[in-house]
Amino acid sequence: MNQYQTTQTTDIPFNHNLIDGIIYEPLTTKQQLNNLKLSFEARTSDIFLSSYMKSGTLWNMQMVRLIMLKGEDPTDDLNLFEFCPVLEEIPNNDFIKAYPSPRCIHSHIPHNILIQSINKQQPCKYIYTARNPGDVMVSLYYHIISREPYNSSVSWDRFVQLFMAGKVPYGSWYDHVLAWWAQKDRSNILFLKYEDRLNDPHATIRQIADFIAIDLTEKEVQMVAKKSSFSAMKNNRLANGSWMKRTPNSTTQHLRKGIIGDWKNHLTTEQLVSFKKQYNEKTQGTGIDFGIENYY
């Protein structure tokens, strides 16, 4: 038992909760998920921002917030998690009920569980962001060793094994991303990639704005792009994740590098071979493409 009352699973070297076979972050409890299933009332105007961890969640929130504000700064003093609460961490339904429509709600819960928990026949909008598994693996490694609730000093080599076995929060990257990918043509789902957002932020801003039916002028698109850039977000205390507790020894911040291909600097030759093999096997025939062979 520790202060987060987490599950003790001998082969998983970080605090977590194992709920119905899925590893969750230490702050998510079975009771919260049960409450969600029983009492969450979705609204047709809800905008769900969904992703596997470390895929640019905060970035997505910042873009959506700025699009709603047509590029202007918020007049409230809410950080991104207060603007767009994390579904699996909300204390109770009254908390989320108090948010005015359109609500922006974030979740990493895998597709089938999320839909069962919240859908209840309400056609909410979902914006899903996927990022290539190599960069997610690196980013998640730093996240787990630097965020206080995990209380972990897992080695990189062990972490690579765990990630590839899906023994990390929210399970296998492949299961998570491919389940949303299979639904991407539904009219209420917008499937985006981190890499496209980085290469052409203006196009992503336009896609999101069209999806949530907000007209933006070219100038407004430029303001959104500028205020959601890596450097602008890093210097913005409401957007840089500084409210999330890190360990005293942490050397990284939530906005760490924000680049594509950092996994090349981390994987050993042997790890790279197994990573490529798994990536090719799991994505073959799905049509999903992150262009990762350009980084081999």
Ligand code: A3P
């Ligand atoms: P790195 O650790 O690779 O730098 P999440 O918010 O889902 O936890 O994702 C965090 C990752 O998204 C971090 O990746 C972070 O740097 C990156 N990120 C956040 N905002 C970004 C931005 N404006 N541009 C590029 N990357 C961004």
